[in-house]
Amino acid sequence: xxxxxxxxxxxxxxxxxxxxxxxxxxxxxxxxxxxxxxxxxxxxxxxxxxxxxxxxxxxxxxxxxxxxxxxxxxxxxxxxxxxxxxxxxxxxxxxxxxxxxxxxxxxxxxxxxxxxxxxxxxxxxxxxxxxxxxxxxxxxxxxxxxxxxxxxxxxxxxxxxxxxxxxxxxxxxxxxxxxxxxxxxxxxxxxxxxxxxxxxxxxxxxxxxxxxxxxxxxxxxxxxxxxxxxxxxxxxxxxxxxxxxxxxxxxxxxxxxxxxxxxxxxxxxxxxxxxxxxxxxxxxxxxxxxxxxxxx
Ligand SMILES: Nc1ncnc2c1ncn2[C@@H]1O[C@H](COP(=O)(O)OP(=O)(O)OP(=O)(O)O)[C@@H](O)[C@H]1O
Numbered sequence: 001x002x003x004x005x006x007x008x009x010x011x012x013x014x015x016x017x018x019x020x021x022x023x024x025x026x027x028x029x030x031x032x033x034x035x036x037x038x039x040x041x042x043x044x045x046x047x048x049x050x051x052x053x054x055x056x057x058x059x060x061x062x063x064x065x066x067x068x069x070x071x072x073x074x075x076x077x078x079x080x081x082x083x084x085x086x087x088x089x090x091x092x093x094x095x096x097x098x099x100x101x102x103x104x105x106x107x108x109x110x111x112x113x114x115x116x117x118x119x120x121x122x123x124x125x126x127x128x129x130x131x132x133x134x135x136x137x138x139x140x141x142x143x144x145x146x147x148x149x150x151x152x153x154x155x156x157x158x159x160x161x162x163x164x165x166x167x168x169x170x171x172x173x174x175x176x177x178x179x180x181x182x183x184x185x186x187x188x189x190x191x192x193x194x195x196x197x198x199x200x201x202x203x204x205x206x207x208x209x210x211x212x213x214x215x216x217x218x219x220x221x222x223x224x225x226x227x228x229x230x231x232x233x234x235x236x237x238x239x240x241x242x243x244x245x246x247x248x249x250x251x252x253x254x255x256x257x258x259x260x261x262x263x264x265x266x267x268x269x270x271x272x273x274x275x276x277x278x279x280x281x282x283x284x285x286x287x288x289x290x291x292x293x294x295x296x
Pocket of ligand 1: 060064065083084085086087088089090091092
């Protein structure tokens with residue numbers, strides 16, 4: 001999480017908590033941080049791709065975490081990325097979001113935005129939303145307040161403090177609540193939600209800012225089977241209107257997301273490069289993939 005994003009969240013949280021404390025005579029602490037995404041709609045996808053990674057190498061003390069990695073994600077695509085521990089999946093996400101700068105290679109958001117020239121905060125602002133594995137919601141705020149905060153942060157931190165919700169924005173929060181299956185929990189304190197519900201809330205906080213590309217790192221880790229199923233439904237409902245890159249080890253979930261559709265690509269990473277790419281059936285039948293990952 002970048003310092004700017006941390007500040008955006010904590011300062012707005014302070015303001016929200018001060019309001020609540022004034023009303024309830026209570027005080028709270030700070031539980032989380034999250035990404036701010038705004039000004040979507042400027043990404044040029046006329047050539048079909050929303051994300052290009054070209055020949056990316058990242059070395060840590062001589063060890064290549066990414067080794068000439070190339071990959072392209074189409075606009076509106078839901079791409080699953082699998083691979084053994086240490087394959088480079090998180091490092092790849094770190095490069096896309098500007099957390100790690102590669103030794104060499106190119107990363108483009110659409111055909112014109114060179115992400116390697118941008119800082120982490122600016123990449124988030126350009127429409128790349130990232131969900132880390134661990135849910136990071138503001139535990140002491142209600143579900144509604146968490147979404148409100150995410151919506152307000154679109155306007156910048158200073159403006160967010162003074163900003164009041166319009167009817168249209170309330171509707172946007174309501175439709176997000178419905179999308180993430182939390183319409184009955186709007187007034188619940190987020191800390192009381194189940195692990196899966198916290199994950200959905202954080203996804204909602206990203207979605208309400210309308211990112212064009214969503215990077216999701218092991219989103220169903222720790223979820224119940226029912227929560228996993230619902231998360232698959234949610235992601236499938238976003239496909240087309242958003243582009244999603246989902247890193248996941250849970251093959252049941254990957255099955256649900258690809259739903260036997262041979263047109264849906266799964267990418268297998270191994271030792272910092274693409275080992276295989278194709279339909280789930282194709283990669284499952286690939287002997288090398290079985291050897292390094294699926295057969296274990
Ligand atoms: N900051 C770092 N310094 C040194 N080595 C690192 C660093 N970050 C990652 N690595 C190494 O790079 C390799 C790739 O790590 P990465 O976390 O990207 O893999 P991953 O595919 O996300 O694994 P997992 O499925 O376990 O999350 C690993 O061998 C890891 O130890």
